[in-house]
Amino acid sequence: MTRIRVLPILAHVLAIIAVAPLLWILISALKPAEDVFNFGWPSTWTLDNLQYVLLKIPMPRFMLNSAIVSVTVTVIALFFHSMAAYALARLRFPGRGIIFSGIMSTLLVSLPVILVPLFLVAKQLGLLDSYAGLIVPSIFHAFGIFLLRQYYLNIPRELEEAADLDGCGYWRRYWSVILPLSRPVLASLSVLFFLANWNAFLWPLTITRNPDLRVIQLGVSGMQGQYASAWNLILAAAVIAAIPTVVVFVAGQRRLVDAMKTTGLK
């Protein structure tokens, strides 16, 4: 019987160790500059670091840019992916198998692999240094299509047939029947997409030069060079960049977990 009690305790201890670095950063960001390397509880708590980063560095601008990009990408991606998934799951047409495997074959392609040619394509299309450049190439990803298609395959056909009898065209069936039914999976994906885009670093780094277009991750990583050893400020910026992701995670936890599990073999 003892083993059964030991394992949960071990799990709790390991969990604390796993989040310790994150907590440590949060506490350190609230310490005065001279205390930042002191090992222990802050002698005095201060919001000066956060205040400095928010007022003296265009952190709000970075956050706004990231919010614009993340929200736009998420909304458009959900719209396009659900349309594509609806066609792949529900409609019969010549070439369905080929188109489906074509889309799926892009699943393994990650950004670092195609970065250089993608940059050249974006340059040709005049997307350098623009919101469009940050947004448009980030929309297209096979994973969302795959997940939505799996979901749509399990929606009973009768629901659509009823709409068909009522004289609804395909668009109406998608918009008024399928979309409302897919709220749970859309919610899961929106959490996932938002996090991925808020956390994006490599593509914004590659496509933007203009400081006004800087997204949050670029802003935070830029602190490294500018404030080389002012760790209290760097940490404050890191905390500000991390807070929205943690909030979204806590709020959408179950949804996120559902979507993540489906990345597996299901």
Add this chain to the structure above:
Amino acid sequence: MVTTTAAPSKPLVKASGKPRAGMTRKRREALAAYAFLAPDTIGLLTFVAIPMVLAFGVAFFKVDGFGNYQYVGLANYKLMAGDDQLWASLRVTAIYVVTFVPIAFVVSFALAMLVRNHFKGIGWVRSAFFLPNVVSLVVVGLIWQFLLVDKRGALSKILAPFGLGDVSFLGTPSLALGTYVVISVWFLMGYQMLVFLAGLKDVPKELEDAAQIDGAGSWQRFRYVIWPLLRPTSFFVVVNSTIGAVTGLQAFDLVFVLTKGGPARATSTVVLYIYEQAFTFNNMGYAAALTTVVVAILVICTGLMFGVTRGGRFDED
């Protein structure tokens, strides 16, 4: 995209829709499908497929900073043989893969077994393991840089009583790569744990109970019931984390922030090296050629894994 129904008894008059009496239902269904698929298909073609093909084309050109292309045949590929930094990067990525993949596998599998059955506070424990995966790799890089600051960082202070207070984990070439591996495991263990948990859900409880009644100990239940049934999941995790280790964002964002590939190029991954060639030295053609090599390596590796394991099905036993 507005289409009318097949039922002629209910003429739905759309303001702009021309009567499509001549079109069969089949034809209309197909047209609707193509319309639904168009945005994503065009997007994936433009921003994934074409770049992929383009890499193989650009590899035969020398591209200067002004975007002038000059055909150079196989020159870019010939350059690789004498490029020591490339070979160093390939070595870094290879070492990273063969250490990160197994360690991450074992750690995340162990965590999944640990949080598989219900206990008090299981929700928080699972979230805690997953939380590092939620913050960005940039933040992860900064966090660990801070914790690992030489002598003054938190880790040095923790290790000082053991005489390890002076170790520079990110500044010593022989230690930096290992440090990068450990941080990667910390970042990704929660995600892989979830994948394992999803797989474990499919292991029927009755089978384990039956084995227990037959007198199987916990190791035997693991070895002969859970492990064989979990093979498809394990296969997915291995393939996924291998691909991630070679070409995932973890191979770029994290090293870029953490070490910039140093010290002495000890953490210069292949994708970081390609980025530097393309955007620091403006050798787009050479970077494209390097890209094609990475793609080839990846195709061969996944092909091998699929071949050896017959697509992860393992139906021989």
